[in-house]
Amino acid sequence: MNFLHTEYDSEPDDSLEKSMSLVASAISDPSRVSILCALMDGRAWTATELSAVAGIAASTTSGHLTRLLSNGLVICLMQGRYRYYSLAGHHIAGLLENLMGVSMRSQRSFTPSTPVVFRYARTCYDHLAGELAVKIYDFMLRERWLEPDGNALTSEGKAHFQRIGAVLDPRPRRKACCPCLDWSERRFHLGGDAGQALMTLLLQKEWITRTPGYREVTVTGGGRVALSRLFGVNLT
Known part of the structure; x- marks a missing residue:
């Protein structure tokens, strides 16, 4: 190619x-x-x-x-x-994701108007976005897998990534880890090489499946069990 x-x-x-x-x-x-x-x-x-x-x-x-x-x-x-x-590249995806957030009209009480399935879990170029991704990011912050500003994995976070099978690039050509503002949730999800590594793992393990032609992803039965065990995410 x-x-x-x-x-x-x-x-x-x-x-x-x-x-x-x-x-x-x-x-x-x-x-x-x-x-x-x-x-x-x-x-x-x-x-x-x-x-x-x-x-x-x-x-x-x-x-x-x-x-x-x-x-x-x-x-x-x-x-x-x-x-x-x-x-x-991912920088263009980040630009578009941020533009989506800016384009949504400000409201006194923010109420997303996007479809529930799309808002819950979708791709943001090469990493996971939506409510599910935000919950995983919050878990990583609480468990100190991430530095407080979200711009790096801690040594403990790197160890956990290795344990669950998420392969990090030792010499990434992009940010190794960064917070990405989720336009539908108005909170952060995991971006950078770490976000891509996690997304790759979820797909390889078939914990999530992609919808052909769309950005929505679906959490499988095995994925519900795995995500609950690994990140404390309640998917009921």
Whole structure:
């Protein structure tokens, strides 16, 4: 599989303000937002699949994808004669997740309006999000698996990750661990390499299953037992 490289302007503008406005403009279209939200499941999609989820014509989708590519929001991967699109990285997923939180209208008493299943457990690019993920994060803080600011695993936390089988990258190219603001819960869940390691474990153990084409995940019967035992999460 090869990356399709998209060239940026040959003479990039030195103005941070202009660069920010270009990215904001690329996100401003509802159809492009639909495409980006679909890619938040962490998987690669074809243009045809993205046109279906956005409800637009294939020719229109091509133009939107070119705009997203040129602004570094998505990447294109070539496999044979097929092209697959995915988010440019976890930093873009974090941007979108934060934007979702900002976009929700402030209320005196916060009441999420998102579907219950989606709010309970979903993917946030390559890690777990939603009410379930927030509960796991709270448990890790209480049990001192995490430093108080959530930006690092403690030695005890690393030992527990090893014990449960969550494999950490010894030299991660991203933050080893970080709090990620959950847009539906307005609280933190686990991000960074540690969040990815946990998500990978949950999938490998089949404690959660993914819903094809959607960000929602389902906790299996075995997962309910395991998550209750490991993180004290009551899933009844």
